Amino acid sequence: MKQPPSPSSHPSALTPRQAALVIFAKAPIPGEVKTRLCPPLTPDEAATLHGSFVLDMLERTKLAVAKLQLPFHRYLACAPSSELVFFKIMEERQGVRLLDQVGTDLGQRMHHTFVSLFAKGYERVLLVGTDVPTLPLSIYQDALTLLGKSDVVLGPALDGGYYLIGLTKPAEQLFHEVPWSTKQVLAVTQQHAKTLGLSVGLTTPWRDVDTLADLHSLITECEEDNKKPKQDRSFSMRTAGALQLLATRLKTR
Numbered sequence: 297m298k299q300p301p302s303p304s305s306h307p308s309a310l311t312p313r314q315a316a317l318v319i320f321a322k323a324p325i326p327g328e329v330k331t332r333l334c335p336p337l338t339p340d341e342a343a344t345l346h347g348s349f350v351l352d353m354l355e356r357t358k359l360a361v362a363k364l365q366l367p368f369h370r371y372l373a374c375a376p377s378s379e380l381v382f383f384k385i386m387e388e389r390q391g392v393r394l395l396d397q398v399g400t401d402l403g404q405r406m407h408h409t410f411v412s413l414f415a416k417g418y419e420r421v422l423l424v425g426t427d428v429p430t431l432p433l434s435i436y437q438d439a440l441t442l443l444g445k446s447d448v449v450l451g452p453a454l455d456g457g458y459y460l461i462g463l464t465k466p467a468e469q470l471f472h473e474v475p476w477s478t479k480q481v482l483a484v485t486q487q488h489a490k491t492l493g494l495s496v497g498l499t500t501p502w503r504d505v506d507t508l509a510d511l512h513s514l515i516t517e518c519e520e521d522n523k524k525p526k527q528d529r530s531f532s533m534r535t536a537g538a539l540q541l542l543a544t545r546l547k548t549r
């Protein structure tokens with residue numbers, strides 16, 4: 297008996313309900329990632345932490361799709377190139393499809409990704425960053441539900457940016473003249489949406505990790521998380537170990 301297509305089936309056989317979930321990631325190259333944490337972190341430490349975050353997001357999105365039976369095909373949007381060995385390993389081990397990030401700034405890269413995936417036939421596309429390693433799995437269900445009644449869904453970050461964005465169609469003007477890496481990103485994006493006549497839904501605000509203050513907050517959250525039974529913890533053992541090591545080193549710097 298032939299089985300119905302699953303969320304991991306090939307995009308050429310899309311059903312109307314299927315959507316794309318894209319993890320937007322840079323390769324963990326020292327000196328290229330988490331530079332706002334350096335110093336006090338070394339470029340190698342920052343890259344190691346970033347690499348752990350990428351793995352966290354791949355593992356947790358895979359779990360969310362399976363556990364909540366979400367109709368997602370998962371993609372990894374790669375920078376500087378999907379040909380890097382790191383991304384090829386992720387493709388093989390995590391069952392994720394690779395895309396290249398194309399564009400000169402973050403807005404162009406996101407817009408190009410949306411255009412590419414809508415062209416494949418998806419009707420809902422979500423992009424999520426890698427700086428939210430403890431993002432609840434339910435957020436993906438919430439975002440998908442919001443896209444059923446809104447043109448745009450945004451995941452507000454506590455620093456005034458956003459950790460997630462979803463669309464039901466390309467909207468290039470949404471990404472024009474946005475002051476990236478500032479606390480105005482979310483507000484400017486919401487204003488652009490209003491100007492374009494696009495309705496916006498918001499998911500739960502969450503902390504992403506850009507600054508040293510964010511890192512210290514994450515370390516504190518991890519220490520509290522480690523007091524819980526293993527099955528209830530939000531942090532992966534890998535990231536918890538990395539944060540514990542950084543906490544120890546930061547005391548002497």
